[in-house]
Amino acid sequence: MASVITLTTDFGLSGPYVGAMKGVILSINPAAQLVDITHSISPQDIRQAAMVLEGATPWFPAGTIHLVVVDPGVGTERGIIYAEIGNQRYVCPDNGLLDRLTLKNPPTRIISLSNSQHWASHVSATFHGRDIMAPVAARLSLGLDPAELGLPQDKLIALGWPQPKNTDGEIVGSVIWIDDFGNLITNISDDMLANLGFPRSLSVEILDHTIPTISHTYGDQPIGKLIALVGSSGQLEIARVNESAEAMLDANVGAHVIVHL
Amino acid sequence: MASVITLTTDFGLSGPYVGAMKGVILSINPAAQLVDITHSISPQDIRQAAMVLEGATPWFPAGTIHLVVVDPGVGTERGIIYAEIGNQRYVCPDNGLLDRLTLKNPPTRIISLSNSQHWASHVSATFHGRDIMAPVAARLSLGLDPAELGLPQDKLIALGWPQPKNTDGEIVGSVIWIDDFGNLITNISDDMLANLGFPRSLSVEILDHTIPTISHTYGDQPIGKLIALVGSSGQLEIARVNESAEAMLDANVGAHVIVHL
């Protein structure tokens, strides 16, 4: 039984919240191996967390438990779920956090957490990460049968994501995330580019800039040059060599990106 | 013997200081389980660290060693101590870092670190975290008897904290900490609210705003609404639903908060 538990939250690092969750987990399973993915999701930014989960969690060993707490609805009627997607396991609020993962890979099991026997004896109204989700993750890591957590559920809450349009010789997509380097990640996948003829030369337009070709990697062009390339997640990215495309273009999530021959 | 060692510092993450302490610990006890609480305490902010320790450390397994380095007096005559509070163990400068924990729970044992045999062979004047506290924490995790560290000490340095006043039908307290979400945490506890009649309806005043009732959780009110609620630490908090109360009110630590029927 894998004992790796990863943590992804929007708690930031100036307060006690991350430490409290880690303490709860280790008090239940002192042998759990805690792995921080990030605690720097922007407050309540479910979409950013969904992107991070998509890019990071499939790389973990089969059976890894991913505890994810980005929970603007804490204490309201929103559900909390256990889900299996691919060979990974997730414990999180049912608010769309798994929506990028399930685009490619439907969940094979969803349980709605209702059996409070596996929670803290006193549950605060504002910190279900500490009082419900951390104890459940810790007990799963000790081998608790997920069926004990509650009842099966059919579907997860979906956020919906903007979908690129593919019309004769042109893809119209958009920026869906901007990373710490200022790279603009789009919703245009390598498969769509291949359909358009890539690696034949394609040009990319964004915010009044035209990039005449898709590069292989950042270092193919001189420093400061605006480039397009297929990033490590298989999505088209707009980058500026050794600098920030976000700053150069004053770009935001949602900016249109057009690719054509 | 528990081998969990947590780390709480104001070192930030751009330099080598955190890594050096981790290396020293693992060189002495390669089996130590290192757990980051935070390295993002504001530089030399002992009060913020005291709040974080209060909120996080009691959740850890009994016997956990908490290494805390927020140390503006490094190299001067300030003491360094080992302390036991509740079932947790602390190694830190004697400068008030444990003052929130000891408000509720007096230390059961204090040792003043003086036996340099358990320190690094060369102690720098500016980094006792690496050269004194990390080696001591690591040796404790291997089972070293705390009595070996130095002589017993009676009291810890106290910072003093603003205390709320409770006079006929009114509590006058203040903001003592602001978290990463912009929630304002006050020194008014759920016990004081209960004395005033809570869950009977109470209203809360802060900085020319009146909040007519105390909510159960963040999601009880519409987005953008200023609310009061009892947070996960049992303290009254002022929050703005899905946004920052700090930004909305331009609030600082010390702002007065008045609760009445």
Added chain:
Amino acid sequence: MASVITLTTDFGLSGPYVGAMKGVILSINPAAQLVDITHSISPQDIRQAAMVLEGATPWFPAGTIHLVVVDPGVGTERGIIYAEIGNQRYVCPDNGLLDRLTLKNPPTRIISLSNSQHWASHVSATFHGRDIMAPVAARLSLGLDPAELGLPQDKLIALGWPQPKNTDGEIVGSVIWIDDFGNLITNISDDMLANLGFPRSLSVEILDHTIPTISHTYGDQPIGKLIALVGSSGQLEIARVNESAEAMLDANVGAHVIVHL
């Protein structure tokens, strides 16, 4: 065989990159002990990373594997190397990251990574940290013979660092790094100061300020005072007691620092 693997990157914490590397390592060696040094190196700042590696990595247990990904040349012809320096082991791009460590301690072994058998089966052009370096670090932690990774290499890429000048009774050096406290770390070592007569009284000049003596530690002078002292790495530092010398002096890396009797 030590199973500690440290991570030092410029990835920041808002994206999936750190988590993906951790997942890859644990999928290959579930028993690896992952230790974060930092992921907050400024984007592509090889010199900052070199300073952090110098200050942190020599403190780790012998045989520790340090995975370092600050890689502006990813996907171009720059090499990737395995190196042994002192009793530590490094996996990183060959771009100067080890240049501070090797100033004092030449590498005893360098291997140029070329045997793709130990890499991911598909290598992206933009994330060799995940697809080459993480798998190699994980396999080394399982006992893989470094000779399997590729061919020996004679030298590492050197960045070059500004060297202080020592002329009759005066040292002219410069600021080479500024830490999170705003302390200015110079390239003037305690050995050079000793040659000039320290602990005899020496005065220090920086940016139109004269500091008349070298202090023992931060707390020796009143709050707000600009001081000079020998820091925990054995280098001369300029600091402001409990505040930021960087902010006070508006100082940058490269600022001249003059020491004389």
